[in-house]
Amino acid sequence: MSWLYGRIIRPILFTQDAELAHERTMRSLAWVSRNEIVCDAVESIFSAPGLPVELFGLRFPNPVGLAAGMDKYAAAVPAWEALGFGFSELGGVTWHAQPGNPQPRLFRAVAEEAIVNRMGFNNPGAETLAAKLAEWRASARWPNHPVGINLGKSKATPLEKAAEDYANSFRVLLPHADFFVVNVSSPNTPHLRQLQDRAALEEILTAMQEVQSRTECRVSSVEGRKKPILVKVAPDLSFEALDEIAGLALARGLAGIVATNTTISRPETNDAQIQRVYAEAGGLSGRPLRSRSTEMIRHLYQQTKGNVPIIGVGGIFVADDAWEKIAAGASLIQIYTSLVYRGPGVVKEIVRGLLERMELEGFKELSQAVGTRAKGH
Ligand SMILES: Cc1cc2nc3c(=O)[nH]c(=O)nc-3n(C[C@H](O)[C@H](O)[C@H](O)COP(=O)(O)O)c2cc1C
Numbered sequence: 001m002s003w004l005y006g007r008i009i010r011p012i013l014f015t016q017d018a019e020l021a022h023e024r025t026m027r028s029l030a031w032v033s034r035n036e037i038v039c040d041a042v043e044s045i046f047s048a049p050g051l052p053v054e055l056f057g058l059r060f061p062n063p064v065g066l067a068a069g070m071d072k073y074a075a076a077v078p079a080w081e082a083l084g085f086g087f088s089e090l091g092g093v094t095w096h097a098q099p100g101n102p103q104p105r106l107f108r109a110v111a112e113e114a115i116v117n118r119m120g121f122n123n124p125g126a127e128t129l130a131a132k133l134a135e136w137r138a139s140a141r142w143p144n145h146p147v148g149i150n151l152g153k154s155k156a157t158p159l160e161k162a163a164e165d166y167a168n169s170f171r172v173l174l175p176h177a178d179f180f181v182v183n184v185s186s187p188n189t190p191h192l193r194q195l196q197d198r199a200a201l202e203e204i205l206t207a208m209q210e211v212q213s214r215t216e217c218r219v220s221s222v223e224g225r226k227k228p229i230l231v232k233v234a235p236d237l238s239f240e241a242l243d244e245i246a247g248l249a250l251a252r253g254l255a256g257i258v259a260t261n262t263t264i265s266r267p268e269t270n271d272a273q274i275q276r277v278y279a280e281a282g283g284l285s286g287r288p289l290r291s292r293s294t295e296m297i298r299h300l301y302q303q304t305k306g307n308v309p310i311i312g313v314g315g316i317f318v319a320d321d322a323w324e325k326i327a328a329g330a331s332l333i334q335i336y337t338s339l340v341y342r343g344p345g346v347v348k349e350i351v352r353g354l355l356e357r358m359e360l361e362g363f364k365e366l367s368q369a370v371g372t373r374a375k376g377h
Pocket residue numbers: 067068069070091092093106115117119121150183186232260261262285286287289313314315316334335336337338
């Protein structure tokens with residue numbers, strides 16, 4: 001399957017503009033999602049072996065999740081399970097529907113297996129997304145894995161009204177997902193990352209927790225528990241700023257931290273084509289992000305003494321990359337860019353590789369591997 005993707009499907013997709021290729025892929029996956037027989041056939045090819053993880057009251061069939069930004073319209077909710085993912089994070093969604101930045105806004109740096117994007121939260125708005133999710137549930141095609149929603153701030157909303165904006169989205173989406181990620185780390189909404197500042201973040205979390213206590217909404221599997229809220233951080237934060245967020249996570253009882261989003265930094269390169277892509281404004285993802293994201297995870301794990309679960313994301317292409325993140329302190333991992341470069345078979349390959357690695361190390365559960373290499377950085 002990886003051969004088919006690498007030799008035939010990817011070359012065809014890569015002759016097209018990156019966003020057009022993304023839209024066409026999403027249309028195909030939406031079609032797969034609506035057709036039970038096709039969806040089952042896809043699942044029979046791509047489903048990953050079981051490697052269950054229990055975290056914040058949810059059961060994940062395996063630890064490899066779809067990262068935010070791929071399915072902003074909830075177009076292919078059932079397909080992500082068929083492709084082997086152990087969970088999916090939909091969105092980013094904002095309170096107001098918005099078109100995002102002008103195109104072109106998505107660029108491939110092929111030789112580096114990287115992407116630069118400045119999509120700017122193109123999305124249908126929280127209410128439309130909620131209606132779409134209700135439709136999937138009613139169709140009885142809801143996946144058998146945890147579904148999360150990534151929340152962003154509407155571009156039209158000034159920073160000082162950010163808490164209200166996040167809380168509004170949260171209120172309408174609360175019944176429709178298993179967990180929520182507060183995204184204050186996208187580089188593509190002006191000033192958004194200032195919300196990583198402790199006071200601003202605290203205001204957003206307070207507003208969301210108020211919504212939560214007003215709404216009688218419980219995690220389906222664990223009676224009486226509120227739905228988990230996580231915060232997603234940028235890889236460009238200093239360790240001091242990260243420590244503030246870690247402190248807040250502990251103080252406010254956050255379910256976890258997603259580390260990391262894309263970076264605004266660029267590695268050195270002599271390749272002219274790559275230099276042109278890197279000169280584009282936006283966030284860089286993929287291979288060049290791997291080690292910085294791992295460093296952030298390791299730092300967070302140490303700082304919180306492993307008491308705040310971490311979802312590790314950034315440059316994971318193979319099982320060794322996933323293992324590196326887990327050993328640094330991640331309890332779950334997510335991928336985006338490797339799906340583009342390596343195709344859907346990547347999920348199954350990573351889960352298989354993790355199982356092999358666990359056997360080699362003599363671990364019975366993945367949780368035993370979490371943070372085993374978190375010391376001495
Ligand atoms: C085109 C694109 C759009 C993205 N949109 C979002 C988003 O809406 N919200 C978010 O938190 N992260 C978003 N991300 C970041 C990814 O979720 C992920 O954190 C990042 O790409 C690093 O993982 P990767 O190296 O596996 O791609 C986006 C990434 C890409 C490439």
